[in-house]
Amino acid sequence: MMAWEGQPSTQQGPTVTEVPDLEEVQDETVNQPDQPQAMTPTLAVPNGRIQTFTLDHIPPSQWRYRFQEFKAWLILEVQKPNAQSRQILLQFVSRFVGILQDWWMSLREYKQLMFLQTKSVEGALPQLYSEFCGQ
Incomplete structure (x- = not known):
């Protein structure tokens, strides 16, 4: 007979404890309010989240460094097999958030096409x- 956790055992043997579901553990780690939120994910994105690109929450004096991160991501994407510039740029602009997304949406279709081409x-x-x- 196995003893359940919290019950006294009269026999020596393994105890059975409930193992939380993997999704519950991931939800807990993602939604912890105590943890400070990162401004934006860096090149390595844990937990399969999609990387976004933003200039929000940083002062304009730091934007130059953020553009260097954007460039690093773009260069990394170009090095993948069968990489196509248009597809990479589409992926890039589809991940714009905040100010960048507002800027992109304010462009006329012609300007967007010129950027993507x-x-x-x-x-x-x-x-x-x-x-x-x-x-």
């Missing part, structure tokens, strides 16, 4: 950088 991924980022940093 940039010949190289590296050529698209300076357009975005000059829009926000003015250089």
